[in-house]
Amino acid sequence: MRTLRFLISARHLCARGRGIPAGQALGTGNNAQKQVTCCLHTSPPPGPPQATSSAGSVTPYEDVFQREQRNKASFVEVLDLYCNRDVRRRGHVEIIEAALRWMTEFGVEKDLEVYNKLLDVFPKEVFVPQNYIQRMFNHYPRQQECAIRVLEQMENYGITPNKQTCFLLLQIFGARSHPIRKYQRMMYWFPRFKHTNPFPVPAELPADPVELSRMCLHRIANDLDSRVAVYQMPYTEKCDDGKEREHLHVVGIQSPSQVSLLAAHNPSTPVYVEGPFPLWLRKTCVYYYILRADPDPMRKEEEIDNERSLYYPLSLDLELDRDLGDDDSFDVDDVEEGPVFAMCMAGSGDELLLGKWIRGLQETNPILGQTPVVFRLNSGPQELSVPQEKEAEPKGELEDDEGEREPERRRMEQ
């Protein structure tokens, strides 16, 4: 049935718009049908909706949003202009749907006031069902669906409606209408999941890159003892030949336990600078680098001397006869990974800048002076500006020719 309907409408379209005879469109069979349904289903290109000048267009009111200045004031102005033009508010569903499409262009998609303003466009008390028959059936379905769309867009951007939204919906559609139900559901579930995130991201990220790095590093380090050190502040330097050299920021973090781990590291095996690894804070992605070593198979767990403390035993190994029912550990092999010694965030991912970080780390960790430092950097998006320094090599190859490559590899020896 559906295909039949498509075919009929397609035939009309083709005959009118493209000059293909109607019979021919039908006669060519499946292929032509596919083509025709495809052109029927093609939506306008993504991005801001295009203005349509013709009066009888399918989506009216697009041209009223074509303005030079796109901000909240002009958006509200358009709505006010419409509301003051006609008492009957003819075509309110169309203008609301057009406004919903244009909201991101005007930058008001996260503004609750604007959504309330949009709902205010609906004429009041016209769509409230008056008797039980109207209540039983879907009263003014087009308008109700439109209001639901507004609420759904709010939901999509995570905006909790307020009392005024409820008041407007009650005034427009009456209690127990579909938009009111939607509003109730949103008010039920939104507060429930509001604080589920144990690692909350602030709504406004700091604009200063050093502050942002500080926040991110504290987030990924997850250790209250760790200290952030700024190895280089961002600044621009004027060279002698008039050019401006920009110095990017380097911010690192290291905790006391990481310092002791690095101190215990065997200096003959290299440590690696790896990265960039992405970290997402809502919609922004930042990159960080880590200093780590390969897992050491020779390394043994240090045995704690039982007699070091006279007052309480530092390790206690009682042979408790534990049953299966008391065993809360998981029967899996541990993932073998090398220790992480430090983390940093830098303005760009080239080795010069990361070298500054390593040099700064040497002050607190003198062992880095004897340890070879190998840069294992992936080609991240931040390295596009310095292609000659980009190095992405597999691990096996590195170990083979480590001896010859070491000098040019900026071995961090003093």
Place this chain on the structure above:
Amino acid sequence: MALSLNIIQKLHLCRHPRWTKPFCPLLHPSSQLLQCKLYSSKYRRPGLPPDNTPPWKRINFSFEKGVAGVKKHFGLLKKEVEDHLRGPGGKTLRENILEQTNVVWEFRSLEDLDKWTLSSDQEIGGKSQVSLKLGRNNQTALFYGTLNTEVPRDGETRYSGYCTMKSKTPLGAFNRKLHYDWSNFNTLYLRVRGDGRPWMVNIKSDSYFSQQRDDLYNYFIYTQGGPYWQDIKCRENVYISLSSCCLWQIPFSKFFLSSRGRIQDNQHPLWTDKITAVGFTLGDKANGPFQLEIDFIGLCNDRAHTEEFAYEKYKRNP
């Protein structure tokens, strides 16, 4: 938070399955299993002609495949008989009663990756990309790809941008559908390492009525990012930090019911005795690369957790 609420009645949803689809990708797996094929045959991308291939042409009548099938199924049958003699689920009765933890999925070899299916919004015409591989030392699974929220230009789809990973339904001998019995446990335990994006865990339980076919139980996991492993083990939303790894587990009582991506008004606790699949969905509307490294997925019995269901079970919720 990709949270969608049930607004329109079932009738309406049935007529428009495509814009509910991005939110419940678990229901649209990539046609490996019989019962999934039944479902995905209903979804047709707008603009595509219907598939009119007769059913006998879709069957592969090859002799080699038949022999391999016989081998596989009789092998499975033998294993099932042996397991049955040993005890329920292939474990002894003592283990069954006493065990407090269980590792359901771990990722140590390529066979472990075969137990999972991937899907993304490419099925509805989107542009996200997903792939799954083993981690650096063949000890973890790395689920990575790119999320792209560009809506396919077919005129009907309104939202796009999801990536998902779903475990395959366990199949016994002769393709009988099996399910996991997790009634001894009350908590899902995950050891993951993400990049700061929020994910959604979906659990599908086997149901009797076909109307409940699309039901899913969901909850969120929030990754922290960074080089450290994160044991997702949340206890009443309080997480305990133990020497740079936080313990966090998801009790089954927290999972809420949704159908076709819409939270249902009439909530019901998850029945853990017939679990068919577990999945992870990403749909946080942030374009760009993502990655989630999973060490293992386990279950544990948290004796301190007594909550039955975290949400109200009124007749009509709001």
